[in-house]
Amino acid sequence: MARDGVRASLRGLTWRPTGRGAPTVTDLDLAVGVGERVGLVGPSGAGKSTVLHALAGVLGDPLPGDLSGAVEVAGGVGLVPQDPGSAVVAARIGRDVAFGPENAGLPRAEIWRRTHHALERVGLRYPVDRPTSALSGGELQRLALAGALAREPGLLLLDEPTAMLDPDAAAEVRAAVVEALAGSDTALVVVDHHVGPWLEHLDRVVVLGPGGRVTHEVAPAALRDGTATAGLRDELTRAGVWLPGVPAPPPLPVPAALVAPDLPGPDVVVAGLRVDLVTRGLRGRTTTRALDGVDARLPAARLTAVTGPSGAGKSTLVATLAGHLRPASGDVRGTPGHSARSRDLARACGWVPQHPEHGLLALRVRDEVELTGRRLGVPVDVDEALAVLRLDHLADAHPFRLSGGEQRRLALAAALAHRPGTVLLDEPTVGQDRLTWAAVAGWAVAAARHGATVVTSTHDEHLVALADHRVALGAHDAALQGAVA
Template sequence: MTGSVSLRGFGWRPLGRRSSVVADLDLRIEPGERVLLAGPSGAGKSTVLRAAAGVLATAADGDLLGEVETVGRVGLLLQNPGDAGVADRLGRDVAFGLENARVPRDAIWPRVRAALEAVRLPYGIQHPTSALSGGELQRAALAGVLASRADVLLLDEPTSMLDDANAEAVRHCVAEVVAETGATLVVVEHRLAAWLGHVDRVVVLGRDGAVVADTDPATFAETMRDDLASAGVWMPGAPAPVAAPPPAALVTPRDPAPTLEAVALSVDLRRSDVRGTTRTPALREVDAVLVPGAVTVLGGPSGAGKSTLLAMLGGLQRPTSGEVRGLGVPPHRMRSRALAAVVGWVPQNPEHGFLTTRVRDEVAATSRQVGAVVDVDAVLAHLGLESLAEVNPYRLSGGEQRRLALAAALAHRPPVLLLDEPTVGQDRGTWAAVAGWMLAAAREGAAVAAASHDGVLAARADHLVRLAGGRNAEPARTAEDAR
């Protein structure tokens, strides 16, 4: 038996929000359908998936209206894969759902190993989950969902943190599982083109959570490009959005930017438990240079070491060997306030940086600590968050949280900007605002670096640093060379 999903008059207003994220939504997904759910950032796509999985009211406080009926066993992949982690070892993490479903033990481990192979995770079942990159965590969480052989698969941006090769492998793997099991599929993505060949229906939500399009993939791609692209949807065939810079006063560094240089940087990630200490190499003799007035993109496959390199440049971890030059002292030895004044770091998981319970206060928190004056309203307006100024950061969508993390880390105008996957979860309009901030800051003299799989962003960068297996894959190149 395959599953189905039905929402009738569905609405959701999170606690503390004046307006609903979704209101009066009617949506029926038939057994065996493969649906791509699209829409701009904040349209309520993740809310719909959580409602269909039956976890919305248990995971968050708010007012739920209407009826939601899901038939069959559900497998839910959360937008933030770190939220799904439950075990310290990869195999146990993937097996968790199977164990709770009382799958016979002799059937669990073959399914775990098959799922890990299907999502292209090359590690053994004893590999520490703490040593996984963001993209690898995403694939581990997906492996757990696919191993469950659920009747309804609800996947929230399953390829958002992956390089092109691994993203294509994940799409192929999902398609194979759906074809084999007959499961009903609902997948949420912002970048839509690559999924159109794997679905038979496209549903687009508008900014108020209402259905603005419900059609087949061919009609969607051929007749709706211009209208939906202007509404923020990443439509196949539409030209890349133009970056929208904020006023220079919001991004001009308060102090001159240094040249920041990683020299023969090596990092071992250490983890200790009752079984002893494990060391996982993350970087090996990596060189990189960030120069004032330029945007550098750190590229490479998932797990290549991009986030680790970014964290080292920002002084968040101590290198095993090698050094980071440019700040007078190694950045990991600087006091927090002094480091924050120079380096603005936007984490891959935005919730890791939140300090307050109100969006407005979050933007001002770091600035207050370093003695900077910030035009909070102007910052929020540029990033499309002005209507959310009084909302708790934890009540925002994933894309909204990522933009808030950028605002909180960069509003005080540090001379060095380090951003980890800054464009994940953004529609065309919010992508333009994020990219515009980075490019404008560099134009005003900041040294800017982003770890990213976003090819559109990389095409606008001044320099590219590619990593593979924790090493420099090639010398740094200009964006023009990469085209």
């Protein structure tokens, strides 16, 4: 429960990122009490991450744009960003978590006590000298949270902190947050499209609408037990907010002209696949086994979901299918492979990486979608692709001025608008509201229905439910545990 006093406040906050015609947040007032736990929800692009960045004090310098209004925060701040990889500052996980306490000038023994304790609390049970480059996306989320907790901040800001975690790991991380804050004066602001699992731990839910304006403040119990009025639940659902007990929307029908490949997708067969990730640093070379003896069939004209716990090698498998990683041994048949020319690889495979910004190259959203097709001589319907993915109003924006969810949809359009026969998606629905989720899921389903081989790694149970085929990777050795049609 909130204590007396204000931990942080925003007054009249307006923020327009450089390159954007309209503000993402407009004249926003928000106060967070000492010890208060606040959930921040709303549609993709409503400014939720911007609010966290404002509270963390990173708008206007690291993130350029026009800022007005006032921001006041009492006490230190710990931020877990939507892209956890952007928070990594060291080559080894122990040094990364220790960074904050070190900068606070704490004694060495206290620094390492906090480091070990934080890693244990978030379930990242590796030796402290494990390379940060060997972590999966979900493990990077745990690392970022450990770094924030080790600072023991007065204000903890979490941006989609469990989006890339399997359900068990997500529950473990939420429990770590709740335990860390129990009985303390630390305030919490958490952004999560799927706010349901957080509701029992929150004092208040704030809903942002387009332009970053507060549209509702709701008691968590009303959303958790269904006592919110039917009108409010319908309004929030129509706005794209995921509410407990409301089923996922149907996939958006996507026109065949946007997704049907010129040549049908192949049957892809993986046999005895082993992949090692190599990290080079001051201490020499470190090799981490990411996949070990995987056998699987990924059928053409089907949507295959690759599932498994965080760190099982799902992203590694998808990247290997895309030709971006060289197998240590084993075979992949049906895709061009790592030795193919980049042009041939791009024509055959569309790969949407887990970190979408890694694939963005152009200075405008429109140009990003057109780029691959233009290089390959394949016509691309840019306007229709942007409209389907609800990015049409951002056609002239800079890709790096988009929200995380918007960047993910842009990466999908950029990788797939030329209609490749093999579609490879790595956590494509992270950061999506109900409306944009329907668009992303609809694109994947439609591509498969019209002949593409579609493979997605995902923790999203709603997306898994749409799959025709499933490949499940195991927890520790990333060996295949089973594949079911």
